[in-house]
Amino acid sequence: MAELVQRHMESMAEEMEEMRRTELYTLKELRFILKTRKEFEYKINGVSKNLKDFKEYIMYEKVLLKQIHNRRDKNKIAERKSAIEYKILRRIRNLYEIALQRFAGDFSLCLSYFKFCKQSNYINAASVAVQNMIKNCAQNPDVWQVAAAWYAHDRNDLNTALTVLNKGLTLHKNSQLLYTEAIKLELSVMKNHNTRTDGDDLPNKVCKKIETYVNFICDCINDCCYLIEILNLLESYNFTTPVQNLMIKKLLQNHSEKEIVWQTLAQREKRGLHYGISNEEQRSGKDCLTLCFEKYKEGLSRVSSLEKASLWSLYLDCLVEAQVDRDSYGLLKNDTTVLLKSALEQASNEKYLTERYYIKWLELVTDEEALHILEKGTSALPHSVDLWKLRLRYATMTDKNIKVDEVFNRGLEMLKERSLPLWFMYIRYYTLLSRDDMIDDIYTKGITYPQEISEVLKPRYIEWLALAKGIHVARKMYYKLANEKPYCKELHFSMSKLESTEIEHDYEGWARVHELACKQFGEEDVDVWINHILFYLHFNKSDNVNEKIQRIYTEAENTLSPLLQSDFKEKYAKALSEQ
Template identity: 25%
Template sequence: MADIVQQRLEDRIPALEQLERVGLFTSKEVKSMLKRSTALEYKLHRTVQSKDDFITYIQYEINVLELIKKRRARIGYHFKREEIEYPIIHRINHVFRRATTKWKEDVQLWLSQVAFNKKWGTKTQLSKVLSSMLAIHPDKPALWIMAAKCEMEDRNSSESARHLFLRALRFHPENKKVYQEYFRMELMHAEKLRKQQQELEQAKIDVGEYNFSPEILSGKLAEVVYRDAAQKIKGAEFILSLLQIAAIFDFTKELQDTILQELQSQYVDDCMMWDFMAKRELDAAGAPELQSAKGRASDTDRREERCCVVYEEALKSLNTGIMILIYYIKPYLHFFLFFDTLCGCSLFQRKERLLRVLQSAHDAKLLQESFYKNWLKVLLSSGDTVSATQIAITATQCFSQSVEMWSFSLQTLVQLESTEAGHLFQEALKHVNPKVVVVPQLTLSGTQHLTADLP
């Protein structure tokens, strides 16, 4: 062991001498570093090895690198990196390699080595580390994705990234995240080529000698990924995730249209598809000539009406309407309850649409408890006390075991000073414990109003 340690220390001497010679470290500091390194080396070569000793060694060497970097900047010396930093980086990777060989299952060790090589720009070593890591951990999709991104972003190699994604799909043929990132990578590759072509054309350089395939530039490779993914993974949610990725890039209109057409034809029974199509109508860009406030308001009304038409068509087409009703109601609750800047006409139309769909959902027995509370808020804000009283009572009949529903309805009737409050309180006593929730949540005057009607 002593011979090995001695050899390791001798290997350090040239770099340490350079540090002193160029003025980055003093003689005293070099001796201190050698002493510290000796202690660390002996720990790594003990019979019983500790992972913490390896981590401490690596961290010490990284700290030395950081200190060298700071001192170079301070004195303005930027030479002899091959003789100073490179041996340290090589040594750190060697210790990382020993650690990951002994503790193969420790993913954090692998990731630390990846992060180290990314930071210090050792691209060739980075690729080797990624390859070794994936050979040990092929069952982790996130590592494949990270490795492909490193190849794409750090090594600027789309081909290597593509190769890694294809290998990942052999291990994880139905993994959504792998397909999503592979799809994104192909679009990024096409975008990069398009920018390169544009820069060459602006510089008036003949692009004929460059291999700019029109198919690749238009995103055909991404379309191949999409079609493969769509065959293996079903569901509108996944297809929509690919559509949203494609929408990030400004050259994918044809690809988006293809995905959208297949989404509509293949997922007619999926409420997420209908929700997306409805919101798409709502988000459609208005005509540029609509500059006046009245014109914009009119356009908003038309878009909302088209959105409602899609939702109502969905309710007719789907066997179960509960989810689409939730999608349908929420936007209108948001607009009506939280926006007070609408013109009177728009506000009235939104309220009518909202009340109509709430009533339809109630009639179909599809309305959830939380929506009854919002229904009451809308009616109260509109001053419709008669309807509010009726819905407050109806809600307790639909959710007779809900303490919150009884409490909210009672508070509503007390607020309205309704003569039905006492009767509803008596009904509440039959279903829930008023001492727990109902009575404490009422005001003192409200409680007196209720008890006045009791026998």
């Protein structure tokens, strides 16, 4: 083995010398290249040969080749390419061929070699590589697709390409890849169709061939999504209309319960691709759209219950789009509105209408009708926050307190801890009516609700009390709420803010607010301690203020978790520096 490696290394001498002479690489770099190649040579010439070693050696040489190209461009060195690049290319090819002798059945290696031959313009070698791939890796359908593409696109030989694909399909009767490629190649035959040389009968012949493929697809695969994919592929080729009709017939026979089938057929009608009626007569956009809607309706009567909701959404989207683009279809606004409202009503009655369509429905009706629709919506979707918000909003617009109270209470029952937006709307409604008695009752009720609600309403309540009934009432309620669990940090911040806005400060009461905040949240919150310190630095500047601040600092150190100590000290230092 050592002698073989030595011979290979000696064969690189001229190449390495040219690299040095043309100053592509320094001596240090060349020594490293030689060392790396020698290590690879020992690996691939050892007793136990490993495909990974071959791949890594080949990749190294490819990277080296690219690096040489870049250095030539950068330093404008054009000489001695045959002595350097061509030798590296030959080495890479030899490495591939040696590896393939041992690992002929490895598709990734075969494919890599084929691509290398194509890129290096080794046409004969690429042809041989394709033949060997077919011979050694026939169990992989990708091989047949690669081979067909080579003959069709690189060798411009469609007949051989189709022959290869048909051989592949005899082995892989359920390969979507090969059927798609075969149909595409048949269509490409028509792209190059010349009536003089090919005759007028070629479209029919190609159509028959594609029909044969479609029959095999239906027998061997029978996947409606794949059939639709092929149907879309054929759509722009008018001569394939008989095949398209055959595929639609198969879809209706075997997959009529699928939503995607009816969506496809409806959209084809919209584009003027009609099934079951003559296409000879030119139809208007309005006619096409009408046929589209009819196809959706037929589908809704035939799809499975599991897929009906999805088809309803697609049908309604189509109706909404038609309403927006009605002018392009020659429709009147009233026509589209009536159609859409009727469909929304039917979907709602069948319990298939989703939240966004209920909201869309509101755009088409009067306020009184809207409230009725929202009653249906919240009944069908009782946990929809948006629908309850809209229902309460429309109830407030009727200006009937009893109706508003009824909707609000029903919404609370359904939404529970997610009902906060309703509380805000309800409070605003009675604020506009200047009903302080009702607002007080609402807040009193809200602060007893789960934490998601009470935590937000408590601070708002004392702020409202301060404005509506005075600071003394607000203070009294604050102390009551502050000592009730679950504790609310925002309540303390709001009370402190209220105390700061008073003309005559109650420093003793204000200090108690900060003390309560530190007592309840001091283990996990740095800011309550900093706010307490800032209170003395900015407001309550008594003679012994430094002593009080030091006491708070010590208490914070003893209370805060170790992870928060550094954050506290940093904020404390900043607070002192700003004095």
